[in-house]
Amino acid sequence: MSINLSKGQRIDLTKSNPGLTRAILGLGWDTNRYTGGGDFDLDASAFLLYEDGKARSEEDFVFYNHLTAYNGAVEHTGDNRTGAGDGDDEQIRVDFTLVPPQITRIGITVTIHDGDARRQNFGQVSNAFVRLVDEGSGQEVLRYDLGEEFSIETAIVFCELYRHGADWKFQAVGSGFSGGLAALVRNYGLPL
Amino acid sequence: MSVSLVKGQKTDVTKNNPSLQGLVIGMGWRVASGLEIDLSTFLLGSGGKVSGDQDLIFYGNPSGAAGSVTLAGRSKRTLSGKLDHEQIIVRIREVPAAVERIAFTLTIYEGDVRRQSFSGVEDAYLRIADESTGAELIRYDLGNNFSVETAIVVGELYRYNGEWKFNAIGSGYSGGLAALCGSYGIEVKADAPQEQPKPVPLPPKPDSISPPAPAGINFSKISLTKRGDVINLQKGSGSLGEILINLNWNQRSSSGFFKRSGVDLDLGCLFELKDGSKGSIQALGNSFGNLSRPPYVALDGDDRTGAIKTGENLRINGNKVAEIKRIVVYAYIYEGATNWAEADGVVTIKQSGGPDIEVRMDEHNNRKGMCAIAMIENVNDQTFSIKRLVQYFSGHREVDEAYGWGLKWVRGSK
Numbered sequence: 001m002s003i004n005l006s007k008g009q010r011i012d013l014t015k016s017n018p019g020l021t022r023a024i025l026g027l028g029w030d031t032n033r034y035t036g037g038g039d040f041d042l043d044a045s046a047f048l049l050y051e052d053g054k055a056r057s058e059e060d061f062v063f064y065n066h067l068t069a070y071n072g073a074v075e076h077t078g079d080n081r082t083g084a085g086d087g088d089d090e091q092i093r094v095d096f097t098l099v100p101p102q103i104t105r106i107g108i109t110v111t112i113h114d115g116d117a118r119r120q121n122f123g124q125v126s127n128a129f130v131r132l133v134d135e136g137s138g139q140e141v142l143r144y145d146l147g148e149e150f151s152i153e154t155a156i157v158f159c160e161l162y163r164h165g166a167d168w169k170f171q172a173v174g175s176g177f178s179g180g181l182a183a184l185v186r187n188y189g190l191p192l
Numbered sequence: 193m194s195v196s197l198v199k200g201q202k203t204d205v206t207k208n209n210p211s212l213q214g215l216v217i218g219m220g221w222r223v224a225s226g227l228e229i230d231l232s233t234f235l236l237g238s239g240g241k242v243s244g245d246q247d248l249i250f251y252g253n254p255s256g257a258a259g260s261v262t263l264a265g266r267s268k269r270t271l272s273g274k275l276d277h278e279q280i281i282v283r284i285r286e287v288p289a290a291v292e293r294i295a296f297t298l299t300i301y302e303g304d305v306r307r308q309s310f311s312g313v314e315d316a317y318l319r320i321a322d323e324s325t326g327a328e329l330i331r332y333d334l335g336n337n338f339s340v341e342t343a344i345v346v347g348e349l350y351r352y353n354g355e356w357k358f359n360a361i362g363s364g365y366s367g368g369l370a371a372l373c374g375s376y377g378i379e380v381k382a383d384a385p386q387e388q389p390k391p392v393p394l395p396p397k398p399d400s401i402s403p404p405a406p407a408g409i410n411f412s413k414i415s416l417t418k419r420g421d422v423i424n425l426q427k428g429s430g431s432l433g434e435i436l437i438n439l440n441w442n443q444r445s446s447s448g449f450f451k452r453s454g455v456d457l458d459l460g461c462l463f464e465l466k467d468g469s470k471g472s473i474q475a476l477g478n479s480f481g482n483l484s485r486p487p488y489v490a491l492d493g494d495d496r497t498g499a500i501k502t503g504e505n506l507r508i509n510g511n512k513v514a515e516i517k518r519i520v521v522y523a524y525i526y527e528g529a530t531n532w533a534e535a536d537g538v539v540t541i542k543q544s545g546g547p548d549i550e551v552r553m554d555e556h557n558n559r560k561g562m563c564a565i566a567m568i569e570n571v572n573d574q575t576f577s578i579k580r581l582v583q584y585f586s587g588h589r590e591v592d593e594a595y596g597w598g599l600k601w602v603r604g605s606k
Contacts, residue, residue, distance in 0.1 A: 034345070034363035117483050117490040119337065123200030123359065148352065151202040151359075 002131070002140040005172040007149075011142060013132070014096060015167045022095045022135040025108055026088030027158060029128040040120055041113040044090040045181065046074050047188045049105040054189030060103070061190055062092065063181070073098035074106065093135065094161065096168055105162040107173075107188065111181040115154035122176060123151035130158040132170060144172040154180040194319070194328040197360040199337075203330060205320065206284060207355040214283050214323030216269065217296060218276030219346065221316035227308050228301035231278045232369065233261060234376045236293040241377030243290065248378060249280070260286040261294060271319075271326045281323060282349065284356055293350040295361075295376070299369040303342030310338035310364065311438070314542075318346045320358060332360040336436055336542055339492075339505065342368040422579045423549060424571055432510025432575060434483075436542040437461075439523055439565075440503035441535040455535040458526045459504040462597050463487045464517045466570075470599060472588070473506070476526065488512040489519065510543070514573035520581070520595050523553070524562040524588075532556040532563065532584075539565050541578060549578055557584035564591050 005011060014020050031040035048060040048069060055061055062069050064079040077091040092108060099106070108130065112120050122128070128150075131143040144159060153176030160171045177183045185192055195203055206212055221229060235247035235257050242248065249256045254263040264279035282294065296318060300308050310316075320330040332347055341364035348359045365371035373379070439459040460474025465487055473481035473491050483490040488509040506521065523537055537553040551566050567579040585591045589601045 034341075034365060114480065116485075117480060118492075119199055121198075121200040123202055124361075124363070148202070151200055152198055 003142045005142055005144040005170075007144075007147070007172055007174040009144075010169055010171045012164075013141070013161070013168045013170050015169075017134060017141060019136055020134045020141070021097050022093065023141075023161075024133040024135050025092045025094065025159070026131045026133060027091070027108070027110055027129070028087060028089045028131075029110070030126045031124060040118075040125070042089065042125070043079065043111050043113055043181065044076065044092055045109050045111065045184070046076065046092050046094075047107040047109065047184070048074060048099075048103045049107060049188065050102055051104050052189075053105065056189075058190070061185065061188075070098060070100055070103075073100070073103075088131075105160055107160050108158050109155060109181075109184050110158055111155040111184060113180075115180050120154070121151065122153045122156060125150070128156070128158075130172075142170060144174070146174050149174075150176050152178065154178055155184050157184070194331045197330065197332040197358075199334075199360055199362040201332075202357055202359045205330070205349065205356045205358050207357075209322075209329075212322060213285055214281060215329075215349075216264070216271060216321040216323050216326075217280040217282060217349075218271060218274075218278070218319045218321060219296065219298070219317065220274075220277045221298070222314045224312050226306070227312050229277075229313065230299050230301055230369070231263075231280075232297050232299060232372070233263075233280055234293075234295040234297065234372075235261060235291045236295060236376060237290050238292060239377075240293065245378060247291075248373070248376075257287050257291050257294075259283075260288070269326065271321045272328045276319070284349075293348050295348045296346045297343060297364075297372055298346060299343040299372060303368050304366075308342070309366070310341045310344055311336075313338065316344075316346070318360075330358055332362070334362050335434065337362070338364070339438075339503075340366040342366055343372040345372070422577050424575050424577045432513055432543065435508040435510050435576070437506040437508070437521055437566075438503055438540045438542065439506075439537060440540070441537040455531055456526050457504070457523050457535055457537055459491065459506050459521070459523055459539075461489060461506060461522065462520045462592065462595070462599070463489050464519075464597065466515050466517050470597060472599065474524075476524075483507055483509045486515070488516060508568070508576075510576070513570060513576060516576075517570055519568040520564055520591065520597075521566045521568065522562060522564045522591055532558055537563070541566070551580050551582065553582055555582050560584040560586045562587055562591060564594070567595070 003011065027044045029042055043064055045063040047055050049055055058066065059069050062074050062076050068075040073095050075093045077093065080089045094106060115121055128146040129143060132141045134141055150156060155177040157173045157175045159173050161168055162171065182192055197203060219231060223229060230250065233249040234242055237243050246253065246256055249261055249263060251263060254265060260283040262281045264281055268275060268279045303309055314336050316334040318332045319328050321328045334346065344364035345361045347361050349356055350359060439457060441455065441457045458475050460472060462472050464470045469486065471487065473479055473489055475491065481487055481490040490507050492505040521539065532553060533556045539551045541549040553563055553565065562585045564581040564583050564585065567581055568576045571577050585594065592599050
C-alpha cells in the first residue's frame with residue numbers, strides 16, 4: 001500500500017520496511033504539448049551530500065553524463081529526452097547498503113535542460129511526481145505528487161533521502177530554484 | 193499595482209482579493225495589414241474539455257457559463273488609459289462549478305490558407321483588471337516569440353483550492369482554430385473549413401478586428417538591398433529588448449517528384465563580446481548560446497524535418513548591448529545541394545518598437561556553402577547597427593578570416 005506524501009512531509013523508509021535495501025526512485029512529468037516553442041528535455045539528477053549538506057567531488061553528482069557513483073550505490077538509468085508516455089520518465093536507483101557512511105543525505109532533483117534559453121519553466125510542466133519502489137519486492141512504497149505550485153522555476157529538488165541513526169528516511173521537498181542544473185550544482189557546493 | 197507575468201508563470205487572482213467580483217480580461221496586439229485575429233474563449237470542465245459547442249465564446253456566441261463570461265463587444269471600457277482590442281467580462285463568483293478553466297485564445301483567420309502565423313503578430317498582451325475599480329491587476333506581454341503558430345492559448349483562469357488563479361501560457365498550435373478546438377474537445381468536421389466558421393448572416397463584429405495602426409508606428413519592412421547598407425536599430429524609450437533574427441528559406445512543396453527543395457539552411461553567428469570573449473553559435477557542434485548569460489545570444493532548436501515553416505531563429509538580448517561588441521550572422525547549407533537560388537533565403541531582423549529589417553540573400557554563389565549575411569555592431573553601447581554583407585564563403589574558417597575573428601575551427605556534426 002503506497003503512501004501519498006505532501007510537501008515537507010517526512011517518512012521512515014528502512015525502519016518501516018525492513019527488507020528495503022535497494023530503492024528505485026521513479027520520476028515523471030508531462031509537458032504541455034504545443035506546436036513551436038521547442039521540445040522540453042527534463043533531467044533527473046542525484047546529489048550525494050555530506051554532513052554539512054554539500055557534495056565534495058564530481059563523484060557525488062549523478063546525472064546524465066555521470067550515471068553511477070560509488071560502485072552502483074546510486075545509479076541513473078539513463079536520459080529520457082522527451083518525457084513521452086505514462087509512468088516514470090527517468091529513474092534513479094539507490095542501494096542503501098553501498099552508500100558510503102560519510103554520505104548522509106541524497107538530494108533528488110529534476111531540471112529543465114536549457115530552460116532559460118528555451119523560455120521553459122516548471123509552470124509549463126504538469127503532473128510531476130516522484131515515487132519510491134522497493135526493488136526487491138517491486139512494490140511502490142510511497143509517492144509524492146508535486147502539485148501545481150511551480151511556475152518560473154527551472155530546477156526543483158523533488159525529495160531527499162537522509163540517514164536517521166541506522167535507518168534512511170524520505171522527505172518530500174518540492175523546492176524550486178531558477179538557474180537550472182547549474183544553480184543546483186552551485187547550491188550543493190560543487191564547482192562548475 | 194499590476195503584476196507582470198512571464199510565460200509559464202502562475203499567479204493568484206481571487207486569493208488575497210476577496211472583494212473581487214468581476215474581471216475584465218483585455219487583449220491587444222499589433223499586426224501587419226491583411227492579418228485578421230479572432231479571440232475565442234473556451235469554458236473547460238474536468239479533463240480540460242468543453243461540455244459542448246456552447247462553451248466556445250466568440251463573437252458569434254458572445255456569452256456563456258450562465259452569463260458569467262461575456263464578450264464586451266461595443267461596451268468595451270478604457271482602463272488605465274488604454275482601450276484593448278477585445279475585452280471579456282468574467283463574473284468570477286458566478287461561474288458555474290462545472291467550469292474549472294477558462295482559456296483565452298487568439299487565432300489567425302485563415303492563417304494556414306494565407307500563410308500567416310503569429311510570427312507576424314507583435315506586442316500581443318493580456319491584462320486582467322478589476323471591473324469595479326478599473327485597476328489593472330495582472331499583465332502578460334507575450335513578446336515576439338512565435339513562429340509557426342496560427343492559434344495561441346494566451347492564458348487560462350483556473351480553479352485551485354477554491355480560488356481562481358491565472359496561468360500565462362503563451363503557446364499554441366499550427367493548425368489554427370481547428371487544432372485548438374480539437375485539443376479542447378470540440379469536433380471540427382473534416383469537410384468543414386479548417387477555420388472558425390463565418391456563416392452568413394453574422395452578427396456584425398463589435399469592432400474592427402484590425403484597427404488602423406496608431407500614427408507613428410510603421411509596419412512596413414526595411415530592406416537592406418545593397419552590400420554595405422547600414423541601419424541602426426531604433427531605440428525607444430526603454431531598452432532595446434530582444435532582437436529576433438529569423439532565417440527563412442523556400443521550403444514549399446514543389447510539384448513533381450520532390451516534396452521539398454532539399455536544402456537545409458542553418459543559421460549561426462560569430463560573436464565577440466566587449467570582454468574579448470569570442471565564439472560561434474550554431475546547431476553544428478551544439479553550441480546554442482545563452483540569452484540571459486554571456487554571450488547573450490541564443491539559437492532556438494534546429495528543425496531538420498522542415499516541419500517548421502518559418503525557419504530558424506537567433507535571439508540577441510538587447511538589454512546587454514553594452515557587453516556585445518559585434519556579431520556576424522551567417523547561414524550555411526548543412527545538407528542538400530549548394531543551391532542558394534532555390535533556397536531563396538531571407539533574414540528578417542525583428543526588434544520591439546521598430547520596423548523589421550530584411551536582408552535577402554539574392555546575390556547567389558552556388559559553389560560556396562556559407563553566406564555571411566549581416567554584421568551587427570555595437571553603437572555607443574546604446575544600440576546596434578546592422579550592415580548587409582551577403583558574401584559567400586566556402587566555410588567557417590574563411591568567414592572568420594574575412595572578418596578577423598581569430599577562432600580555431602574543427603569539423604563537427606549535429
